[in-house]
Amino acid sequence: MLNLGHLIDGKDVQDNSRVQKIYNPATGEVSKTVALASRKTVEQAIASAERAYPAWRDTPIQKRAAVMFRLKALLEKNADKICASLTEEHGKVTDDAMGELQRGIENVDYACGVPELLKGEFNRNAGPGIDSWSDFQPLGVVAGITPFNFPAMVPLWMWPMAVACGNAFILKPSEKDPSAAYLVASLAQEAGLPPGILNVVNGDKEAVDTLLHDTRVKAISFVGSTPIAEYIYATGSAAGKRVQALGGAKNHAVVMPDADLEMVSNAVMGAAYGSCGERCMAISVVVAVGDSVADSLIEKLTPALHDLRVGAGTDKNMDMGPLITAEHKGKVVGYIESGVSEGATLVVDGREKSITGSNNGFFLGASLFDNVTSNMTIYQEEIFGPVLCIVRVNSFEEALNLVNEHEYGNGTCIFTRDGEAARQFSDKVEVGMVGINVPIPVPVAFHSFGGWKRSLFGDLHAYGPDAVRFYTKRKTITQKWPSSGNLEGPSFSFPS
Secondary structure, three states: OOEEOEEEOOEEEOOOOOEEEEEEOOOOEEEEEEEOOOHHHHHHHHHHHHHHHHHHHOOOHHHHHHHHHHHHHHHHHOHHHHHHHHHHHOOOOHHHHHHHHHHHHHHHHHHOOHHHHOOOEEEEEEEOOEEEEEEEEEOOEEEEEOOOOOOOHHHHHHHHHHHHOOOEEEEEOOOOOOHHHHHHHHHHHHOOOOOOOEEEOOOOHHHHHHHHHOOOEEEEEEEOOHHHHHHHHHHHHHOOOEEEEEOOOOEEEEEOOOOOHHHHHHHHHHHHHHHHHOOOOOEEEEEEEOHHHHHHHHHHHHHHHHOOOEOOOOOOOOOEOOOOOHHHHHHHHHHHHHHHHOOOEEEEOHHHOOOOOOOOOOOOOOEEEEOOOOOOHHHHOOOOOOEEEEEEEOOHHHHHHHHHHOOEEOEEEEEOOOHHHHHHHHHHOOOOEEEEOOOOOOOOOOOOEOOEEOOEEOOOOEOHHHHHHHOEEEEEEEEEOOOOOOOOOOOOOOOO
């Protein structure tokens, strides 16, 4: 059986002191194992990055950009192979895997423009015969810790821009589905990235804590659950690192009485149940303004959910695949049981869904709750599964307050034909990413991704313009050349 090792200094490194099984979630069978890095192995990767960094920092910027151009071409050429690994280890259906990879490639495309993005600012004669300019310089060795739900895309949010800016990078992907990250890193080497500039270490908390405490690592980017994001941010910041830590979500879709409910039901189906709900931008709460809106939506969603095609992602006819692990499936089932016990109305029970020929896979059908209230566990916590809650309110103001009072502020959307309501919602909602008749408002690669409140710890968002600032530090230079015959005496006042 294949054991996936680590990519360090351009070589495959096997550290088999501890290994973990990787499952195919559609079958429940072990597909391979992955080595979990020891502290010594992670330190080996950090040392490799530190050695490689100076030469890469001094590499002309257009040559760094050229690597990104070649990487983009290789990702497109190997898309089927990468997506097959996503389906095998995560369970994504084919279209969803392709969509994930494409969004990742868009970030590589943005990194290709790094010569323009790293232009500094210049002023001639900022003072008498004095020029002043700023420069954006790399940090050194930086790291990224990425989640299981987007094993290709989220790493591509991080390291392409980091290395394009001149840094050396250490990637710690999820140990549940690490193959895509390793494969993409191998393609980066084929594209011309020097050994040591991108290292991949697979591991668990031991690897994470090593990255957090090692002083050679200057910055850490993280995507995952809020409790871990808070730990990463607090620990890394205390160690003097720059940290951005993206956490969990509870994304609301506000549906106004004037909305096109046919469009809304179709949009909500994909946004709530796509990728089995394992998205930090999934819609998990519909806030229906008025009972008639809620009743009509339930009438449209119920038969559609019963008809939802659930099965192995290798079957291109499927709408939804399995959950990532048996443990996670059990956790989601526990939330369904909690919703029932706390008094919500279970309109569609995903536990009853029959999956032909996949008795051992980690499958769960789509569930729909009505009459959910804000004090219920299924409303308060991130379920990260195919469960949608409908909350009934009487007014736009009540809907807006409901969204703003939640501890998470990652994404939200409103469905309406009323421009005034849409503008008021986008202005006043306390959420980082907002959609107007767009159910999953994930910013394109040349904007930046990030939430508010307990969905993001740190000042800078992921990818886009914020990534350039996160992976660089500003240096400002003030220069004056003395003119012959124009010598000045000493001045004791503050320069102005």
